[in-house]
């Protein structure tokens with residue numbers, strides 16, 4: 001079976017800085033894979049390359065959506081990458097803070113609608129049906145993420161952990177094949193992290209999705225991921241199962257090195 005995501009030797013230079021150096025990674029359908037590494041290792045740059053926010057200096061990013069048509073992502077506009085079936089959340093939450101919780105999800109859902117400008121102006125029965133579908137699906141996703149009781153609230157009024165879950169609901173609204181989560185547990189308390197962990201398993205199992213996450217919470221990474229890639233200074237230094245990774249001397253050194261500098 002073709003991997004959902006297949007990244008071959010991707011490098012990214014920012015002027016003289018090589019932020020990624022020939023990074024090779026793949027994610028299979030139904031997998032939960034983690035990308036870890038010390039601060040500045042290049043993890044977010046890697047997400048930006050695979051979602052085409054950055055065009056890699058070298059290497060190729062291939063994505064296989066549910067229809068099986070393997071597609072090269074390099075050079076595509078980020079909105080086309082979303083339409084193909086890759087959705088992401090951001091390390092720094094990016095909600096429309098002065099819109100309601102429901103509206104935040106509805107906006108994301110619009111990438112799956114067919115209504116053009118004339119349809120919207122004429123308000124034909126098919127447009128009205130589509131609008132109802134957007135509201136229903138958005139509410140259903142809020143319920144899935146345990147946020148439906150806040151649906152009328154402004155996004156900025158939600159507690160921090162709930163804002164992170166709202167970001168995931170927005171990503172789910174685009175019907176992705178691959179969900180990319182950039183530090184989803186950052187700033188959460190242990191209870192919220194535990195809830196999130198169960199939600200991620202539920203999304204993978206019930207929505208038939210592959211998940212790639214960047215995360216610093218090691219207990220979450222170890223209990224959630226089937227496989228882990230470890231990055232340091234833009235290079236992959238290890239990959240394997242949680243037990244292989246936790247006993248890898250290079251990984252222990254990279255993390256102990258970081259602690260020593262903290």
Ligand SMILES: Nc1ncnc2c1ncn2[C@@H]1O[C@H](COP(=O)(O)OP(=O)(O)OP(=O)(O)O)[C@@H](O)[C@H]1O
Pocket residue numbers: 014017019037038039040041042043044045046091
């Ligand atoms: N747009 C940019 N221009 C120049 N340098 C950049 C840019 N984006 C990232 N970098 C640099 O690339 C390196 C990797 O940064 P990146 O944010 O990808 O690391 P990270 O592993 O995600 O770190 P963290 O865990 O702290 O989020 C850093 O040295 C960073 O300063």
